[in-house]
Amino acid sequence: xxxxxPLGLNLSGLITQIISFIILFTILYKLLYQPVINxxxxxxxxxxxxxxxxxxxxxxxxxxxxxxxxxLEEAKNERRQMIVDAKEAAAKFREDEMSKxxxxxxxxxxxxxxxxxxxxxxxxxxxxxxxxxxxITAAEKVIDKSLDxxxxxxxxxxxxxxxx
Amino acid sequence: xxxxxxxxxxxxxxIISITVFIISILGGALGNQFGGGFLGxxxxxxxxxxxxxxxxxxxxxxxxxxxxxxxxxxxxxxxxLLLSLFVKKSISDVPGRLQSIAEIIVEFFLNxxxxxxxxxxxxxFLPLVLTIFLFVLTSNxxxxxxxxxxxxKIESREDAIHHAQDLAEIQGKKFHESDVHTIIFDGEGSFGxxxxxxxxxxxDHDDHSSDHKSDEHKHKAVEKGKQEGLLIPYFRSAxxxxxxxxxxxxxxxxxxxxxxxxxxxxxxxxxxxxxxKSGPVGFFVGILEGISEFARIISFTFRLFGNIFAGExxxxxxxxxxxxIGIIPFLGxxxxxxxxxxxxxxxxxLVFASMATVSHGxxxx
Numbered sequence: 001x002x003x004x005x006p007l008g009l010n011l012s013g014l015i016t017q018i019i020s021f022i023i024l025f026t027i028l029y030k031l032l033y034q035p036v037i038n039x040x041x042x043x044x045x046x047x048x049x050x051x052x053x054x055x056x057x058x059x060x061x062x063x064x065x066x067x068x069x070x071x072l073e074e075a076k077n078e079r080r081q082m083i084v085d086a087k088e089a090a091a092k093f094r095e096d097e098m099s100k101x102x103x104x105x106x107x108x109x110x111x112x113x114x115x116x117x118x119x120x121x122x123x124x125x126x127x128x129x130x131x132x133x134x135x136i137t138a139a140e141k142v143i144d145k146s147l148d149x150x151x152x153x154x155x156x157x158x159x160x161x162x163x164x
Numbered sequence: 165x166x167x168x169x170x171x172x173x174x175x176x177x178x179i180i181s182i183t184v185f186i187i188s189i190l191g192g193a194l195g196n197q198f199g200g201g202f203l204g205x206x207x208x209x210x211x212x213x214x215x216x217x218x219x220x221x222x223x224x225x226x227x228x229x230x231x232x233x234x235x236x237x238x239x240x241x242x243x244x245l246l247l248s249l250f251v252k253k254s255i256s257d258v259p260g261r262l263q264s265i266a267e268i269i270v271e272f273f274l275n276x277x278x279x280x281x282x283x284x285x286x287x288x289f290l291p292l293v294l295t296i297f298l299f300v301l302t303s304n305x306x307x308x309x310x311x312x313x314x315x316x317k318i319e320s321r322e323d324a325i326h327h328a329q330d331l332a333e334i335q336g337k338k339f340h341e342s343d344v345h346t347i348i349f350d351g352e353g354s355f356g357x358x359x360x361x362x363x364x365x366x367x368d369h370d371d372h373s374s375d376h377k378s379d380e381h382k383h384k385a386v387e388k389g390k391q392e393g394l395l396i397p398y399f400r401s402a403x404x405x406x407x408x409x410x411x412x413x414x415x416x417x418x419x420x421x422x423x424x425x426x427x428x429x430x431x432x433x434x435x436x437x438x439x440x441k442s443g444p445v446g447f448f449v450g451i452l453e454g455i456s457e458f459a460r461i462i463s464f465t466f467r468l469f470g471n472i473f474a475g476e477x478x479x480x481x482x483x484x485x486x487x488x489i490g491i492i493p494f495l496g497x498x499x500x501x502x503x504x505x506x507x508x509x510x511x512x513x514l515v516f517a518s519m520a521t522v523s524h525g526x527x528x529x
Contacts, residue, residue, distance in 0.1 A: 008213025009406050016234050017411030024241045025295045025415075031248035033291050035255050036263075036270045043257060 131163050188488045196363050203487040204363035206347055208313060208395070208480045211331075212473070214405040215396045217317065232397050233405035236312070240303040240402060270294065276511070281518040285427070289517045292419050296412060297510035300403060304472055304502030307401025308479065308495060316397035318356040321346045324394040346392050356395050363484065403472040403505075406465060413464035416513045417457065424520035432523050460516060464509065471505050 138155060189195055191203025214231035221227050251266045259267055273293055277286030306312070319327075324344050332339035348365040349356045402408045424433040435441070437457075439450035475498045482490040 007406050008211075009410065010229075012228055013214070013231060013234065013405065013407035014411055014414075017237060017405075017408045018415060020234070020237050020241060021295070021299065021411055021415050024244065024299055025291065027241070027245050028248055028295050028298065029291050031245070031252045032266060033270065033294060035252045036266050037274075037287075037290075039255055039257070039259075039263075040267060040271065040274075046257070 127163055131159065134163075135159060184489055188486050188490065192487050192490070193363060193484050201363040204485075205314065205358045205480075205483045205487065206345070206363045206366045207484045208358075208397075209345065210477055210480065212406070213331075214400060214407070215316075217396060217398060231405065231407075232316070232400040233402050233408055236303060236306065236399045236402040237408060239399065240299060240306050243306065244298055244302055269297070273297065273510070273514075277514055277518075280514060281521065285423075285518065285521055288423065289514055292416065292517075293510045293514045296416060296513055297506050300412070300468065300509050301503060301506035303402035303408075304506060305499065306399075307404070307472065307476065308498045308502070312399045312401060313397045313476065313480065314358045314395075315399070316356060316395045317354045318349055318391060318393040319396050320391070320393045344394070346394055348390050348392050349395075356393075358395060401472055401476055403468050404476050406469050409465045409468045410461070412468075412509070413461045416464065416509075417461050417516070420513065420517045420520045421457070423517055427521040428523050433520070460512075464512070468505050468509055471501055475501055 135156065138159060139152075188203065190200040192201065193204055193207075195201050196204060214233040216229040217232050217235065218230050219227040220230055247262065248266075251263050254260055255263060270290075274286060274290055277289050277293065280286070281289070321344065324346060325341060328344050329339050345366055347358075347362060421433070435450075437450045437454035439446045442449075475494075478494055479491055479498065482494050
């Protein structure tokens with residue numbers, strides 16, 4: 001080392017400087033590089049996350065817009081269907097009611113007719129009953145006179161015609 | 165009107181500049197020859213080796229010489245420690261000013277390293293490269309602060325001559341007592357500084373002057389509470405000491421080769437320098453590469469030392485020749501040189517590290 005002394009090189013100075021540099025290296029590593037690099041990494045990760053989240057939110061918005069559109073469409077269709085159904089139901093109801101009313105009326109009418117018929121038959125029967133008596137009376141009257149076959153028939157015919 | 169006003173302003177500026185220039189010349193070394201020299205500082209005692217500020221006794225046989233460059237080294241370590249403590253304390257997602265600067269520097273070197281090597285290797289190299297950059301930059305810039313080289317302790321003339329004799333003996337030169345230019349300081353204590361106009365206090369010991377006259381001077385100096393001696397500055401720019409630059413270069417190259425061995429494997433890295441496979445020419449090239457690794461240490465050491473030491477001498481010379489203004493442009497130059505040297509040292513380390521961690525076969529691609 002003595003040849004290097006004029007240049008100021010000496011072992012103790014060199015060792016001091018090497019140790020000093022290593023100490024500085026350690027200090028800066030712990031206090032500066034690690035925190036700053038961690039911070040830079042964290043920040044870039046954060047920015048990446050945020051960008052991803054924004055992208056995702058955008059997609060979500062598009063998706064939900066689509067679904068809203070879909071459900072709107074669905075609701076429209078449903079409404080249309082409901083209107084159609086309601087109309088159909090109303091028409092059917094009306095038809096049912098009408099046919100029901102018709103059949104009611106018809107049965108009522110038929111009933112009334114049959115009643116009338118029955119009344120009529122009853123009346124006829126009554127008349128017939130009364131007529132038999134009448135015939136007997138008439139016969140008695142005719143027999144009082146001379147009653148032949150021919151006049152007999154004529155009388156019955158006449159009576160019947162009158163009674164009807 | 166405004167043109168005239170501007171012209172009178174211009175004239176005023178020119179007059180002031182010329183006056184300052186003349187005062188500077190008169191106050192400097194040139195004026196000193198004619199009784200001026202009221203501003204200049206004496207041309208400091210320029211020596212390559214760092215001055216010893218104090219000797220610390222460790223054992224009976226060994227005393228540790230604490231040099232002023234070591235003090236400056238610790239000062240820059242302290243400054244960097246404070247700055248990084250501030251950065252660490254207030255680190256947040258939204259950076260403050262100091263944190264922004266730290267991030268800019270870290271990101272610059274990280275991007276540079278990633279452009280040279282793989283990202284994993286860049287992360288590995290980054291701490292060393294950044295430490296070199298920050299340390300060299302800080303100590304270079306601290307070195308041009310006022311107080312560096314001008315505040316120190318006073319070494320008596322007898323001690324100064326003694327040291328100079330020792331140095332001359334080692335160098336094998338002839339020693340002349342007249343080579344020791346001492347300065348007369350005010351005050352009694354060992355603390356001294358180079359005040360404005362101290363160029364006039366330089367005491368010449370001419371060979372022609374008789375012993376009688378020299379004695380007379382000495383008496384004159386001592387009698388009025390003044391003392392004669394050399395200024396040993398407390399601080400001297402850390403990189404004006406070859407020990408500092410050599411220490412950084414050694415640490416850098418040792419780490420570079422450590423990475424070479426650990427990333428490539430022992431045999432692969434060693435085969436770059438001791439190569440039997442490619443015949444005698446390959447072997448010779450390998451030996452040359454090994455030598456060039458040592459040459460890198462030396463070029464690292466002397467490039468930084470030479471630049472910063474030359475800057476220091478330049479500033480001393482300017483304070484001597486043209487005090488007050490001569491130093492201003494060179495201060496800017498020194499700021500620039502300090503930054504450039506820090507960049508060169510750190511980027512070259514990065515380049516060497518990325519070269520050392522590429523196996524020999526890949527280099528041809």
